[in-house]
Amino acid sequence: MTANLAIDLDRSSPVPLYFQVAEQIAEAIRRGDLAPGSRLDNEILLADKLGLSRPTIRQAIQYLVDKGLLVRKRGVGTQVVHGQVKRSVELTSLYDDLRRAGQEPATQVLTLEPRAVEEEVAGILGVQAGSEVLYLERLRFAAGEPLAVLHNWLPVGLAALTAADLESRGLYELLRSAGVRMRVANQRIGARAATQAEARLLEERRGAPLLTMVRTTYDDQGRAVEHGSHVYRASHYSLEVTLIER
Amino acid sequence: MTANLAIDLDRSSPVPLYFQVAEQIAEAIRRGDLAPGSRLDNEILLADKLGLSRPTIRQAIQYLVDKGLLVRKRGVGTQVVHGQVKRSVELTSLYDDLRRAGQEPATQVLTLEPRAVEEEVAGILGVQAGSEVLYLERLRFAAGEPLAVLHNWLPVGLAALTAADLESRGLYELLRSAGVRMRVANQRIGARAATQAEARLLEERRGAPLLTMVRTTYDDQGRAVEHGSHVYRASHYSLEVTLIER
DNA sequence: TCGGCGCATTTGTCTGGACATTCTGACCTG
């Protein structure tokens, strides 16, 4: 085992050394140079080879363990995980997911306006009941077919959103480029039968099963930045979630 | 700010010092002694107060940052997050969830037998198509009402499961006490209309919306330990998921 | 032949220190 992977470091780079190491090990795993189950050199040897200290090597390895690429075992060593676990733990929006799947998403903005917020949503967003928030209603298409009806509430002043922006890019992408750093999302996923109005928008029959999702997203300060209540055509869409326990 | 929290350490305990510190800070946050937004003492001062080195303090704080309880900002300090984010990132089973919610779950085992596995599931579990795996079919009740139909496939030899065990405890709990260390779960969540047979089991009408979940769980080596395909009554149940981006 | 003991290996925890980077706020200047 212990494939002889070549790692070169740039000490003049602003990129931390532990991160350079981690990236290159991850790349070797992706390329297949490090096969699943193969053992890495032990930490001390690795540190010696690269001219780094053991804590730095440990930080690099820990980073990859957290991402689920490596497994450490005391007394044994560090191995590349077996199995082809999908690693999609990122905070993504429907738009991102669709585009990655090559589905060519399209969006129609139905409503985009400041609106006095009802009590429940106010509590979630942490603003005063009755104050104004940005209300947003969109119809999302994929491959030319209607896929979902999306309702969102956002604190005012977070980002300057226009209908044109929203029809060409995803909400999360727009928030990110406005400097919003999303970190935690809480989602409740359920199902119910379509109402008449929903059926008409989504080109389904009344009573057709819909997937529902209520999501609140928080930034790195723990402040709510977005609350959404969405319905998806169950016949055309399902959600994928990966959980990693530390 | 900088509440004067008292932390006592037991150096003779096998529990790592960083973990003792982290636990007690987390407890102070839960109790409310450390209000959201309040700043912790800086790392050096904290290390000094507790008689520990800075890396140890950093490890404790990092642990809580990963769990989403604290926020660090270079040049500023470490703060308790604002907002009441729910922190349930654990790998739990339906049984655990229900019992925690005080719902008093009950289980009826419909099938429990070794069975030749079809190709698709064989590929997922990483065994040869046609070889035998443990097949399990259960009906789950909560508060006296049928809630879900659960189908599972498990590699043979993983744990000695009996119908009696399965009717008194959850599958995950049984696996854990058999020494299985589950670490990653991949779930696909969708919805569809109930078939006649499902409707009868769940006391719903045919065509009623059901929440569907297909889940594969892997251990810390990346080996599949469980594959399940479940349907839930959407009228009685929804799933909650929390995502934390690092 | 089989079971248990001990040893080598490897990661886990902890120390003490150094310098770099980033953010905030006060001060100074135009």
Next chain:
DNA sequence: CAGGTCAGAATGTCCAGACAAATGCGCCGA
């Protein structure tokens, strides 16, 4: 008074080393 500049404070990164604990394997004895 507005703007930029600089110093202080805090976290981020990195080093060198020490001891502890768990694992797996080989050796040895029954």
